[in-house]
Amino acid sequence: MAETTGQIDIFEMFAEVAADDQARHEKIHGVPSLFASTTRGPAARLAEFHAWQSTWGNFDSYRTSHALIPGTCEPSQPTATCQPTSLWAGLHCSCTWTLREKTCHCVGGNLHRAACTGCDWEGENRADSDEAVCDALDHAHPGWLDDLAIEIPDRPHEKTARWSTKVTAMIGDRPQGWPVITRRAEGHVGNRCVPDRSPWGGYDVAAAVARAHLDRQHRSTHLKTTPTKGSR
Structure with a gap:
């Protein structure tokens, strides 16, 4: 019994030392941010985030860690081929919680980025999750926007x-993970890109979102090909 008690005391002592060390690190450096991490790939980023949680706790961990991780409903499991997904990071201010006595440089809001479950590719930072999904589709399924001309007019509440x-008969067969472009009611707020809703297990993308993405591509191409003043 005495040995057991002694072991418990030692463990408690180690825990107190670790807690003191963590508190000291928080006071001097603040809680470490994962936003600038060099880790790539949805699964690897999730593993890194969970390791962060085991050290710094689950409370407010999304905001405090600023980790780029797959959204709750977004694909995250590794795949044999390139398949689209999107990451998000909560960049809201966490200075008050960490008690850092320095100027706040938090930018606020959420940030989104395209990613791939089949490789380590990641896209540009975006303010909108649907835009990030479209970037990921460009990477994983080039040519997906060609189906915009045959958008599906009726989108049931559940995939049946x-x-x-019916969709396959209209569009033809497509590779695994290919998206479907559906027409949503005008002005409807439900334009979110929904994973695993196409006949091929890919995203269901609202036609309005696909058109906006195509327009951005055209504008970007125009800017790249238009000579700037003084470049001639």
Whole structure:
């Protein structure tokens, strides 16, 4: 019994030392941010975030860690081929919670970035999650926007075998993970890109979102090909 008590005391002492060391680190340096991490890949980023949580705790961990991780409903498991997903990071201010006595440089809001479950590729930072998904589709399924001309007019609440058969008959067969472009009601707020809703297990992308992405591509191409003043 005495040995057991002694062991418990030692463990408690180690825990107190670790807690003091962590508190000292927080006071001097603040809680470490994962936003600038060089880790790539949704699964690897999630593993890094969970390791961060085991050290710094779960409370407010999304905001405090500033980690780029897959959204709750976004694909995150590794795949044999390139498949699209999107990451997000909560960049809201966490200075008050960490008690850092220095000027706040937090930018606020959420940030999104395209990613791939089949490789370590990541896209540019975006303010909108749907834009990030479209970037990821460009990477994983080049040419997906060609289907915009045959957008699907009726989008059921749930994906059914009958609907999938109808879509495949209209569009033709597509590779695994290919998206479907559907028409949503004008002005409807439900334009979010929904994973695993196409007949091929890919995203369901609102036609309005796809058109906006295509317009951005055209503007970007125009800016790159238009000579600037003084460049001639």
